[in-house]
Amino acid sequence: MTGELAAPHPVLGAVVVLGVLLIGAAVVTTADAVVADRVAGRGLGLRTSLVRPWRRIALALVRPQPVTERPDWGLWVLAPATYVGMAALAVSVLPLGTDWAVADVRTGIVVLGSAEVLAMVAVFLHGWAPNSPLALVGAYRFVAAGLSFLLLSMFVLIAAALPAESMSLGRIVASQQEGVWNVLRQPLGMPLFLVVALSVSLHGPLDMADGTELATGTVAESSGPARLAWEFGRRAMLTAYALATAVVFLAGPTGPVLPGWVWLAVKAIAVAVVLVWCGHRLGRIGIERYVRLAWTVLLPLSFLHLAIAGVAALA
Amino acid sequence: MTIVTVLLAAAVLLGLGTWGVLSQQSFVMIMMGFELAINGIMLAAAGVWRFTSGGAPRGQVLVIVAMLVMAVEAAIGFALVVAVYRARQQDTTEGIAELSR
Amino acid sequence: MTGLATDLAFWTFAVAAAWFGWRVFRTDSMVRATFCLLASFLNVGAIMVLLLAEYLGVAMFFMMGVEMVVMAIFMVAFMMNPAGLNPMQMVHQPRAAVAVGIGAATGLAVVAAVADLPPAALLDEAGTIRALGNELMGSSMLLMEVVGVTLVATMVGAVVLSSASGRYGRADTGSVPPLLDPDDPDSRPDLASADGQDDAHAGHGGHGGHGGHG
Amino acid sequence: MAVMDRLRRVAATAPVPVSVALGHGADAVLAELRADARVDVTASPRHATVLVVAGHVPEAAVAALGRVHDQVPAPRATVVVDGDPARLDLPAATATTRAALVDELVRVHAAVVTGQRHDSPVGPADNPVDWQGIGPHGQGGEGMMGGVPWGRPMAMPPTAGRDGLALDRLALVVGPFLAVLPPMLEVEVGLQGDVLEDVELRTVPPDPHAPTPPPTAVDSGLVALAELLALVGLGALATTAARLARTPDRRVEDVAALRHRLDRPWGLRLGTDDLGRLDLPGVAPDPTDRWRDWLASAASTAVGDTHHAPGPVATDEVASQLVGMEVGHAVLTLVTLRPQLAASAVAPAVSS
Numbered sequence: 001m002t003g004e005l006a007a008p009h010p011v012l013g014a015v016v017v018l019g020v021l022l023i024g025a026a027v028v029t030t031a032d033a034v035v036a037d038r039v040a041g042r043g044l045g046l047r048t049s050l051v052r053p054w055r056r057i058a059l060a061l062v063r064p065q066p067v068t069e070r071p072d073w074g075l076w077v078l079a080p081a082t083y084v085g086m087a088a089l090a091v092s093v094l095p096l097g098t099d100w101a102v103a104d105v106r107t108g109i110v111v112l113g114s115a116e117v118l119a120m121v122a123v124f125l126h127g128w129a130p131n132s133p134l135a136l137v138g139a140y141r142f143v144a145a146g147l148s149f150l151l152l153s154m155f156v157l158i159a160a161a162l163p164a165e166s167m168s169l170g171r172i173v174a175s176q177q178e179g180v181w182n183v184l185r186q187p188l189g190m191p192l193f194l195v196v197a198l199s200v201s202l203h204g205p206l207d208m209a210d211g212t213e214l215a216t217g218t219v220a221e222s223s224g225p226a227r228l229a230w231e232f233g234r235r236a237m238l239t240a241y242a243l244a245t246a247v248v249f250l251a252g253p254t255g256p257v258l259p260g261w262v263w264l265a266v267k268a269i270a271v272a273v274v275l276v277w278c279g280h281r282l283g284r285i286g287i288e289r290y291v292r293l294a295w296t297v298l299l300p301l302s303f304l305h306l307a308i309a310g311v312a313a314l315a
Numbered sequence: 316m317t318i319v320t321v322l323l324a325a326a327v328l329l330g331l332g333t334w335g336v337l338s339q340q341s342f343v344m345i346m347m348g349f350e351l352a353i354n355g356i357m358l359a360a361a362g363v364w365r366f367t368s369g370g371a372p373r374g375q376v377l378v379i380v381a382m383l384v385m386a387v388e389a390a391i392g393f394a395l396v397v398a399v400y401r402a403r404q405q406d407t408t409e410g411i412a413e414l415s416r
Numbered sequence: 417m418t419g420l421a422t423d424l425a426f427w428t429f430a431v432a433a434a435w436f437g438w439r440v441f442r443t444d445s446m447v448r449a450t451f452c453l454l455a456s457f458l459n460v461g462a463i464m465v466l467l468l469a470e471y472l473g474v475a476m477f478f479m480m481g482v483e484m485v486v487m488a489i490f491m492v493a494f495m496m497n498p499a500g501l502n503p504m505q506m507v508h509q510p511r512a513a514v515a516v517g518i519g520a521a522t523g524l525a526v527v528a529a530v531a532d533l534p535p536a537a538l539l540d541e542a543g544t545i546r547a548l549g550n551e552l553m554g555s556s557m558l559l560m561e562v563v564g565v566t567l568v569a570t571m572v573g574a575v576v577l578s579s580a581s582g583r584y585g586r587a588d589t590g591s592v593p594p595l596l597d598p599d600d601p602d603s604r605p606d607l608a609s610a611d612g613q614d615d616a617h618a619g620h621g622g623h624g625g626h627g628g629h630g
Numbered sequence: 631m632a633v634m635d636r637l638r639r640v641a642a643t644a645p646v647p648v649s650v651a652l653g654h655g656a657d658a659v660l661a662e663l664r665a666d667a668r669v670d671v672t673a674s675p676r677h678a679t680v681l682v683v684a685g686h687v688p689e690a691a692v693a694a695l696g697r698v699h700d701q702v703p704a705p706r707a708t709v710v711v712d713g714d715p716a717r718l719d720l721p722a723a724t725a726t727t728r729a730a731l732v733d734e735l736v737r738v739h740a741a742v743v744t745g746q747r748h749d750s751p752v753g754p755a756d757n758p759v760d761w762q763g764i765g766p767h768g769q770g771g772e773g774m775m776g777g778v779p780w781g782r783p784m785a786m787p788p789t790a791g792r793d794g795l796a797l798d799r800l801a802l803v804v805g806p807f808l809a810v811l812p813p814m815l816e817v818e819v820g821l822q823g824d825v826l827e828d829v830e831l832r833t834v835p836p837d838p839h840a841p842t843p844p845p846t847a848v849d850s851g852l853v854a855l856a857e858l859l860a861l862v863g864l865g866a867l868a869t870t871a872a873r874l875a876r877t878p879d880r881r882v883e884d885v886a887a888l889r890h891r892l893d894r895p896w897g898l899r900l901g902t903d904d905l906g907r908l909d910l911p912g913v914a915p916d917p918t919d920r921w922r923d924w925l926a927s928a929a930s931t932a933v934g935d936t937h938h939a940p941g942p943v944a945t946d947e948v949a950s951q952l953v954g955m956e957v958g959h960a961v962l963t964l965v966t967l968r969p970q971l972a973a974s975a976v977a978p979a980v981s982s
Contacts, residue, residue, distance in 0.1 A: 039866035042667050055644035056670075059679075062634065062641045062743060066676055066703045072445065106545055110474040117481030121454065124485060128447055133802045137824040137957050143485055150482065167545070204863035205900060213861040213961040215674040215810050223676045223703045281891075283862035283901030286959055287824070316426040316466065318535070322528030324430035324463070328456070330521025331437040338513030339441060343491055347453050351437050357476075358433075358460050365467040369536035370544065372551035376559060378464075378472050379552075382479060383563050387570045389483060393490055394577035 005095055005104035005170040013102040017088045020096070024239025025232050027269060029053045031276045039280045060231075063224035071221075072129040079126035080226070083233035086115040086122065090240040095170045098253045098260030108169035109157040112244060116153055116200050119237065120146035123202070123209050126230065127218035138217025141287050142209035145199055148294035153196040155302040156189050159309035160248045169247055176251035183249040185312070188305040190249040192298060197241035197275060202234045204279030208287055210234075242272040321362030328355030342396045349392075350385055357381045426466055433459035446491035454484035468538060471545045642740035645670045649678035651698050652813035654836045654975060655843030656685025657853040657875075659711050659728055664856050664872030666732050671860070673809050675701040679742050680735055683718060684711040685813065688837045691806050692719055696752040698807045705748035707738045722749040799827060806834045810861060810961055812968040814975045819957075826960055829952045831945040833975035847878040849931065850939075851924030854968035858921060859892075861965055862901035867891065874928070882932040889925045902966065905959050908951050912941050913970060920966040942974035943967060 007013065030050060037049040044052075092102040093111045105111060120142065127139025160182055161167050164175035176182055183190050198206040210217040219230050246252055246267035253260025285293075332352030339345050357378050364374025436455040443449050457480035464473030538544065552560050647670045650660060663669050663682065672678045681702050687695055695718060699708060708715070708723035711731055715723035726734040741747035805816035814834045820827040852875030859868035867888075874884055892898040898921065905917040914920045927938070948967060952960045964971065 036866040037667075040869040042869065044667055048667075052645060055640055058637050059641035059644040059647070059743065062638050063679070064703050066701070072448070075448070075451075105470065105474075107470050107474045110471065110478060114474055114477035114481065117478050117485075121451065121481055121485055124488065125447070125451070133800060133821070134957075136800075137821070140489070140823045141956075141958075143489060146485070147482070207863060211861075211958055212673045212863055212865075213810055213958045215808065216677070220674040221676055227677070280864065280866050282896050283859075283864055283898045285900050286904050286956065286962075288956055288959070289904040316423050318533055319528055320426065320430070321463070321467070323525050324433065326521045326524035326528060327430075327434045328437055328460070329524060330517045330519075331434065331441075333520045334513050334517025335441045337516055338510050343446075343487075344441065344449070347440055347449065347487075350453060351440065351456060354433075354437070354457055354460050357472075358463060361464045361467050361469045361472060363533070364469065365538065367533050367536050370538040370540055370547065372544075372547040373556070375469055375472055375544075375548045376551060376556050378469070380559070380563065382475070383566060386479075386483070387566060389487065390570045390574040391577070394574040396490075398577050 004168075006100040007103055008100065013092065016096070017091050017102055020091050020243070021084070021087055021236040021239055024242070024268075024272075025235035028235040028238050028272055028276065031269075031273050032279075035273070035276050035280050057228060060224055060228040065224045065226045066221065068130045068132055068221050071131045074129075075125045076129035076226070079122045079129060080229040080233050082122035083119055083126070083230070084236055086119040087233065087236040087240040089118075090115040090237075090244060093169055094240075094243050094247050095173050095252055096243075096261055096264060101170055104168055104170040106166070106168050108172075109161055109167045112157060112169075113150070113154050115240075116150060116196070117146075119200055120150070122233075123218060127209060130218075130221035132221045134214045135218045135220050138209040138211070138214050138220075141211075141214075141217070144287060144291055145206075145208040145294075148291050148299075149196050149199045152192055152294065152298055152302050153200075155299075155306045156193050156196070157248065159186055159189060159302075159306045162309045162313040165313075169252075172248060173252045173254065177254050181249065181251045186249075186305065186309055188301055188308075190245065192302055192305065193241075193245055193249065194271075194275065195298065197238065197245060197271075198278070201237035201241055203238055203275060205282035205284045206290065207279075207284060208290065211284055213284075238272060238275065239268070242268040242275065245271045318362055318366040321366075322359055325355040325359035325362065328352070328358060331355075342392070342399070346389065346392045349388055353381055353385050353388070422466055426463060429459040429462045429466070432456075433463070447488050450484050450488040450491050453487075454480055457484070468541055468544055471548055638744050642743045644739075646680055646735045646739040647672050647678045648680045648682050648735060649675040649698070649702055650809060651681060651683045651687070651695055651807040653683070653685030653687035653691070653713075654814055654840070654972075656711075656813060657850045658846040658848040659684035659731065661848050661853050661856065661872045661876040662728065662731060664860070664868055665876055667869075668732055668736055671809075673860075675809070676703060678702050679706060679739050681706065681708045682711060682731070682735070683708060683713065683720070683723070685713075686836055686840050686843065687713070687718055688814075688834050688840070691814070691834050692717075694806055695720070699749075700751045700753045704751070705742050705745065707742045707747050707749050709734055709738055719752060720749075811964055812857075812971045815964065815971055817964075819960075821957065824957045826953055826955050826957065829949040829960070831949040831952075833945060833971065835975060847876075849875045849880070849928050850969055850972070851927050854965065855921055855924050857968060858902070858962070858965050859898065861962060862898060864898065867898075880928065880932040882929050885925060885929045885932055889922075889929075892925075893922065902962065905963050905966070906955060908948075908963070908967075910943055910947055910951070913943060913967065917963065917966050924969070940969040940973060942977055943970040945971070945974055 008016065030053065033053045034046065034049050037044050090112055093105055093108045095101040095104060123142045123146070124139045127135045127137075127142065160172055163179065163182075163185065164172040166172070172182075176185075179185065195206065198204075199208065202208070202210050210219050214220065219227055222230060243264065246264055250267045250271075252267070253264040255263030255266075329352050332348050332350070332355060335348030335351060336345050337348075339348060360374060360377045360381065364371075364377070368374045433456045436452045436459065439452040440449050440456070443452065457476055461473040461476030461480070464470075464476060467473075540547070645668055648663060649672050650663060652660060659682070660671075663671050675681065675698055679702070681699055683695065699706075699720060708720050709731070710718065710720065710723045710725050711728055713725065715721060715725055724734065724738060738747065800821040801818075802821055803816070803818045805811055806814045808817075811817065816832040816834060818830040818832070820829075852871050856868040856871040856875060859865070859871055870888060874880060874888060877884075895903075899918055902917045902921065907915040907917070909915060914923055948964075948971075952963065955963065
């Protein structure tokens with residue numbers, strides 16, 4: 001059932017995945033706060049920038065969840081749980097060290113794609129459940145965006161699988177160790193995949209469901225721990241996709257001297273910081289422009305990318 | 316998990332799907348019934364492939380064809396519903412039952 | 417995985433698949449119905465993974481996720497009770513349907529129980545995906561070509577069926593026929609207003625009140 | 631519950647999430663709040679602990695203010711800036727001045743979080759619209775339609791000409807205090823998914839004999855720019871713009887530096903270039919040109935030139951041009967008309 005990499009005991013694996021997501025979310029939150037305060041030029045000092053997010057989290061924990069009129073409570077609780085679960089699913093198939101992954105399944109990239117699809121379901125449900133108009137608009141919007149970026153993501157991942165001759169992410173890393181990193185071998189892949197990462201993790205400038213102009217969209221009716229859970233989910237998803245980017249395009253845990261997981265962490269953090277910085281410098285793109293761009297520019301580019309990768313694999 | 320238990324689960328899903336198709340009025344719900352029935356068929360095909368084929372990949376191809384049938388059914392089904400809806404303003408079978416012109 | 421764990425997982429997924437399949441037709445909320453069906457598919461996909469048809473199982477997650485999201489939007493578009501806030505009666509011939517459903521399930525179950533299917537376990541458990549790939553791109557190539565052509569035909573057919581007739585729209589936004597005389601803005605052919613869309617919203621002005629975000 | 635107490639003490643030191651309900655002439659307060667690091671201005675009242683009421687709130691908007699008040703999750707508190715809480719039917723609110731506002735907010739927030747303060751709701755505790763038990767299924771309406779609990783319409787199918795691909799029309803009234811819209815603007819829309827089918831815009835004019843707001847050194851163009859930046863997700867740059875807006879003697883280099891950061895294809899223009907052009911008298915047709923105008927005017931006042939306040943626009947003409955837009959595009963378009971809409975609210979334009 002599994003590929004070549006060793007797997008820890010399932011319980012240990014679950015702990016590892018949860019730990020990765022928690023640490024990743026903390027890193028993303030910290031990076032976000034530091035970048036925001038730097039871009040704002042507030043001169044608050046690094047220490048204040050580092051403390052403020054934790055105080056906001058404490059505040060969220062003591063605030064209540066308001067009751068909207070006739071919400072779908074079941075789905076409202078299920079949505080953030082599913083979203084976090086999909087981030088966990090994505091992390092579990094990634095090789096986290098040079099010789100181990102939580103579950104190095106042979107269908108790794110398809111699992112990654114499935115996590116994306118079910119994350120789209122979770123975002124839709126999160127907008128649907130509160131029975132509130134602006135949240136619902138956010139949900140509709142994300143479906144439009146989701147149907148646009150899913151194909152993109154599949155083509156990019158299939159292209160990465162071609163030189164590895166396997167859908168397993170462990171093999172994809174191995175193929176980069178033997179040859180050139182995918183970021184150089186398939187230069188179009190990483191930018192396209194970063195578009196997917198920002199979109200699926202609802203981070204600016206491609207934050208389609210939770211935009212401020214919709215009064216924060218699907219999260220507009222949430223407060224307190226419910227909102228905290230959703231925000232954790234977003235950051236966990238960004239963590240998962242930063243890790244996936246590092247694995248698929250930057251050879252993941254490959255690197256000299258230091259242990260593999262350190263290299264993976266360094267690469268993933270670099271990707272996450274770049275994504276967070278983009279969010280604070282680029283304006284959110286309108287949904288219509290996004291969809292047009294995705295179908296008329298990015299999707300043909302990904303076709304081209306796949307065709308080139310296919311020819312290169314045959315050569 | 317044996318061939319019998321898998322087929323049993325598939326039979327239950329197919330029965331549920333049949334019940335849905337026959338009992339629902341709304342076109343969309345009827346389509347969901349069909350999909351549930353096809354779900355059972357796919358499960359049965361996968362079970363038969365696993366336990367009786369010795370690994371011949373043809374069995375899996377059958378499941379892929381079932382998925383195709385499902386996609387076609389959904390697309391054409393929705394298109395028909397749209398067409399009927401536009402013509403009759405109805406989305407239930409009762410609504411067009413007496414209309415044959 | 418040990419045999420016991422596999423059995424336990426199988427029964428969990430099987431019961432969940434059936435339970436969600438039943439809930440599809442027992443809820444008043446369209447979105448819940450759709451995602452109950454999705455949950456049923458996901459459980460069957462998980463069983464397929466247990467059956468070592470991994471690719472099919474995971475592809476099931478992927479494909480059915482997309483299909484059910486699209487279906488949910490259609491459900492909201494078509495059903496008069498989009499949020500499922502109100503009680504509904506949307507079944508007919510319920511007794512007969514239950515009888516036929518139980519009959520079908522029982523019949524197939526009996527066939528499954530009594531049929532003598534010759535067991536032949538997988539020869540190469542690790543190579544199922546590779547074998548499937550070789551099959552699809554090898555001896556079943558013709559079949560896959562047919563699948564591809566069928567899908568294209570479906571796309572064309574669905575668009576033709578669902579788009580409103582006419583070369584210039586109404587499908588159903590503001591596309592307009594070109595001017596007969598490019599220099600004369602009054603020369604646009606007059607499309608008969610096809611239906612009462614324009615006065616469709618009369619009568620809603622009375623729903624005053626303020627939204628959730630007054 | 632020592633853990634909860636500890637959490638509460640930390641939470642009391644967090645930046646204060648405030649929901650801002652703006653009346654007429656409240657740009658100075660908004661700039662103050664956006665610029666201050668001790669305050670987070672939220673887009674939804676659900677995310678706030680404190681509601682800030684600023685500017686002149688006309689009598690006609692008092693009831694709507696009460697609804698926003700009740701949307702802030704309890705425990706909550708309200709701070710009224712330079713106004714009379716009793717006149718606003720918010721008897722529990724704290725009155726303060728603009729100079730003391732942020733200090734007061736920090737104090738009130740700490741009191742709310744530690745459980746020492748809780749303003750009770752001003753609206754009815756229960757659903758004010760009688761709908762339950764009416765109709766064949768007790769759903770409050772005819773046929774399968776439900777009622778309008780809390781006065782909020784449900785999605786309704788059109789009576790005729792329904793296209794199978796159309797969603798039910800969702801009627802929605804927002805404002806005049808929706809944080810993402812220009813102040814004192816009420817918007818009534820029919821939604822088709824996330825696209826506007828029909829739009830009606832209303833401004834709430836000030837009461838007769840309302841006090842004239844004192845002149846401030848705050849640049850309303852830069853305040854509008856800060857709002858626009860916050861809406862496209864550039865909250866950090868919004869802080870910069872707001873800080874610049876409230877600086878009494880702005881340096882022209884600072885304005886130029888801000889413009890340099892925003893006016894590039896991947897900056898703010900990524901959000902505004904594609905909003906759709908408007909054909910309105912006295913308004914730049916291109917959405918990007920509108921905020922460029924604000925920066926140009928801020929730059930010219932910084933070097934001492936006189937500033938020409940933008941004239942009013944006819945709200946019905948704006949409304950007609952919003953039809954067919956996506957909701958987010960429409961909101962951003964309205965914010966790019968913020969100075970003009972503020973002028974229209976005080977002295978409505980006659981539509982041509």
